[in-house]
Amino acid sequence: MAKLVVLAVLASLISTVSCQSWTWSIYRSWGYPSPTWGTPWTYNSAPATWTTPPPPPSSNGLKVGYYADHNCSNAENIVRAAVEKASAGILAGLIRLAFHDCFVRGCDASVLLEGSDTEKQGFPNLSLRGFGIIDAAKDALEKECPGVVSCADIVSFAARDASYILSYKKINYTVPAGRFDGKVSFANETLGQNLPPPFADLATLKRMFADKGLDPTDMVVLSGAHSIGISHCPSFSDRVNPPASPSPSMDSDLAKKLNQTCDTPNNATTTVPQDSVTPDALDSQYYKNVMSGKVLFTSDAALNSSETLELVKKYAGSDDWNTAFGAAMVKMGYIGVKSSKEGEIRKKCGVINKS
Numbered sequence: 001m002a003k004l005v006v007l008a009v010l011a012s013l014i015s016t017v018s019c020q021s022w023t024w025s026i027y028r029s030w031g032y033p034s035p036t037w038g039t040p041w042t043y044n045s046a047p048a049t050w051t052t053p054p055p056p057p058s059s060n061g062l063k064v065g066y067y068a069d070h071n072c073s074n075a076e077n078i079v080r081a082a083v084e085k086a087s088a089g090i091l092a093g094l095i096r097l098a099f100h101d102c103f104v105r106g107c108d109a110s111v112l113l114e115g116s117d118t119e120k121q122g123f124p125n126l127s128l129r130g131f132g133i134i135d136a137a138k139d140a141l142e143k144e145c146p147g148v149v150s151c152a153d154i155v156s157f158a159a160r161d162a163s164y165i166l167s168y169k170k171i172n173y174t175v176p177a178g179r180f181d182g183k184v185s186f187a188n189e190t191l192g193q194n195l196p197p198p199f200a201d202l203a204t205l206k207r208m209f210a211d212k213g214l215d216p217t218d219m220v221v222l223s224g225a226h227s228i229g230i231s232h233c234p235s236f237s238d239r240v241n242p243p244a245s246p247s248p249s250m251d252s253d254l255a256k257k258l259n260q261t262c263d264t265p266n267n268a269t270t271t272v273p274q275d276s277v278t279p280d281a282l283d284s285q286y287y288k289n290v291m292s293g294k295v296l297f298t299s300d301a302a303l304n305s306s307e308t309l310e311l312v313k314k315y316a317g318s319d320d321w322n323t324a325f326g327a328a329m330v331k332m333g334y335i336g337v338k339s340s341k342e343g344e345i346r347k348k349c350g351v352i353n354k355s
């Protein structure tokens with residue numbers, strides 16, 4: 001139990017760490033040592049130094065209906081059956097899981113690997129959820145067609161199925177498949193250069209998505225996923241009390257509510273819905289929220305700028321966004337895809353196969 005509490009605290013602190021000194025002092029005040037990773041927190045300054053080159057989007061032979069051609073025609077149904085058992089919160093987690101997988105070493109299930117120093121232990125990933133659904137799908141798949149379906153494809157299928165359910169069947173796209181699973185995963189690669197932090201400004205967001213082969217439109221469209229799920233208070237502590245005064249760009253009623261909810265001794269474990277208007281629906285309400293200042297993160301509020309406002313207005317309350325979201329998820333799913341030469345089909349999603 002004590003371990004769980006520590007994890008929850010860490011999870012909620014992941015996003016408080018910035019180049020601003022007050023966030024560092026909050027971080028230290030919880031008694032955790034400064035991170036030992038090598039990459040400095042330079043999100044808002046010059047382009048981050050790459051330890052590895054950004055994986056370019058590549059087709060790498062992905063194909064819709066891949067498993068029908070590979071003796072596992074039931075593969076996508078099996079994943080769907082597992083996803084259908086998930087709660088709304090876990091479904092949200094599954095969509096975020098795909099994003100966090102693809103942005104670090106490409107869509108290769110490196111986010112699922114267990115170990116003391118793997119991506120799963122990286123700060124931004126401590127609040128990920130949905131792993132149990134992926135494991136359940138994998139177990140069922142290994143019974144039906146052993147050694148065929150990659151964990152990377154399971155993550156992609158699960159995000160698609162979660163989107164379908166949470167959008168009340170409005171987001172409905174096909175997933176090109178045939179990814180292989182990576183064999184490498186490092187906690188420190190979740191920080192700095194790969195996963196954007198919630199305090200990122202527009203220039204940083206554009207740069208970090210461009211590094212993955214995604215353009216500003218993809219970035220705006222994918223950010224609409226913040227119409228579901230939850231956030232821990234520290235993830236937006238740069239915008240509300242304590243310690244900063246409420247952001248002027250935040251709706252005053254929301255700011256008041258968040259200040260009350262988060263200004264408590266257990267601030268670090270307290271959560272709030274990302275979208276207070278339609279919390280469990282994956283819909284274009286997010287864009288209305290961006291325009292009315294009812295979003296949590298600096299990175300969400302950044303979309304209310306002259307550069308992106310036309311797109312935000314276009315998607316606000318429009319069903320066009322559903323199709324655009326599916327297309328952007330497919331595009332994201334091509335990031336750094338591994339072939340059979342570079343990867344493997346794991347037997348268990350949490351561990352690489354014994355050679």
Ligand code: HEM
Binds near residue numbers: 129198205
């Ligand atoms: C644009 C840059 C992005 C930033 C800075 C960002 C940051 C965050 C943060 C800080 C949280 C809350 C973590 C917590 O406190 O528990 C969160 C939650 C979430 N994010 Fe993002 N995110 C971004 C893009 C995306 C994308 C592209 C997707 C998916 C396509 C996504 C899906 C989600 C979902 C579904 C949740 C809620 C998860 C849950 O309830 O378990 N995010 N994001």
